[in-house]
Amino acid sequence: MKRSKKERQSLLTEQIADNPFVTDEQLAAEFNVSVQTIRLDRMELAIPELRERIKDVAAKKYDEVKSLPLDEVIGEIIDIELDNRAISIFDVGEEHVFQRNGIARGHHLFAQANSLAVAVIDDELALTVKSNVAFVKPVRAGNRVVTKAVVKGKNPDKNRTFIEVTSSVDNEVVFKGEFEMYRMKGEETT
Amino acid sequence: MKRSKKERQSLLTEQIADNPFVTDEQLAAEFNVSVQTIRLDRMELAIPELRERIKDVAAKKYDEVKSLPLDEVIGEIIDIELDNRAISIFDVGEEHVFQRNGIARGHHLFAQANSLAVAVIDDELALTVKSNVAFVKPVRAGNRVVTKAVVKGKNPDKNRTFIEVTSSVDNEVVFKGEFEMYRMKGEETT
Structure with a gap:
């Protein structure tokens, strides 16, 4: 089932909030779109890439x-x-x-x-x-x-x-x- | 028993050849002389200090x-x-x-x-x-x-x-x- 861009971006935001360690590749497979589409989604939504997300979580956990x-x-x-x-x-x-x-x-x-x-x-x-x-x-x-x-x-x-x-x-x-x-x-x- | 300098230096050469890791302090105690005397003996006999001897042996062993x-x-x-x-x-x-x-x-x-x-x-x-x-x-x-x-x-x-x-x-x-x-x-x- 192909979702609308709005639907996809909403689900994508939820999923990353839920699991910050999900890769663009995994998201692309799940939403049945290209990795490039996921990257553009993230840019529009201002969600940092995986590496940055890991650093973020790491900094918080260290405390x-x-x-x-x-x-x-x-x-x-x-x-x-x-x-x-x-x-x-x-x-x-x-x-x-x-x-x-x-x-x-x-x-x-x-x-x-x-x-x-x-x-x-x-x-x-x-x-x-x-x-x-x-x-x-x-x-x-x-x-x-x-x-x-x-x-x-x-x-x-x-x-x-x-x-x-x-x-x-x-x-x-x-x-x-x-x-x-x-x-x-x-x-x-x- | 206090040995002559010649005797001491001869024994000292032997001992270091036998065990390159003996310290100046151990030799001083054994020959009942000061650490300074052992250092002078080593200089006269051109025997390098412990640290150099260790490096020497290490270099050979590495091969x-x-x-x-x-x-x-x-x-x-x-x-x-x-x-x-x-x-x-x-x-x-x-x-x-x-x-x-x-x-x-x-x-x-x-x-x-x-x-x-x-x-x-x-x-x-x-x-x-x-x-x-x-x-x-x-x-x-x-x-x-x-x-x-x-x-x-x-x-x-x-x-x-x-x-x-x-x-x-x-x-x-x-x-x-x-x-x-x-x-x-x-x-x-x-």
């Missing part, structure tokens, strides 16, 4: 992180609920891969996951105690790694929080990790 | 590493026997610690350990499959982290090598890790 300052998070946090869950994205560049085989070095994926595990903690001090990680699939330059951290459990007596982290590229899991974190207080401050 | 180029190793490799064991040192700087609490960020210790686990593999391709790590004690700026990797086992059918890594500061363990590595051939090439 909520307690356990470390903005510039110490590896990747950009795009969603966070303290002591519950967090999502970050990390764009893999040439500087993150082995020269020889073009595969992303493990410690960059570990760094994104580990700093997200620190960031999700609702406390002023959070340190990693232990971590089990698996590098499931090779990641390459140009890949966008989407990492989700979920708080799975706590041991307040020992000031521990247990976090599961999963990283994906194009919805395929590339990395999994379990992080045991030490925190200052051991329970929510709220 | 032996197969699985990745020099500048991709995090830390300086000071000893390596391919497919058996390796040692690297990493000097923690202000840029490696959390601003807030001065504690070294986990991913830097992970990076040193992981890249040593890659370097020790006697193969052109080595990738990390899984890793279990424990951050045992906080590490701070100014600390020198000495990391040892030991090959513990292999599963040639699955092209796997199992490596144990231990990092210490002043002989106290600060980090432990087990790394399961994938390699191209699954057995020694020599």
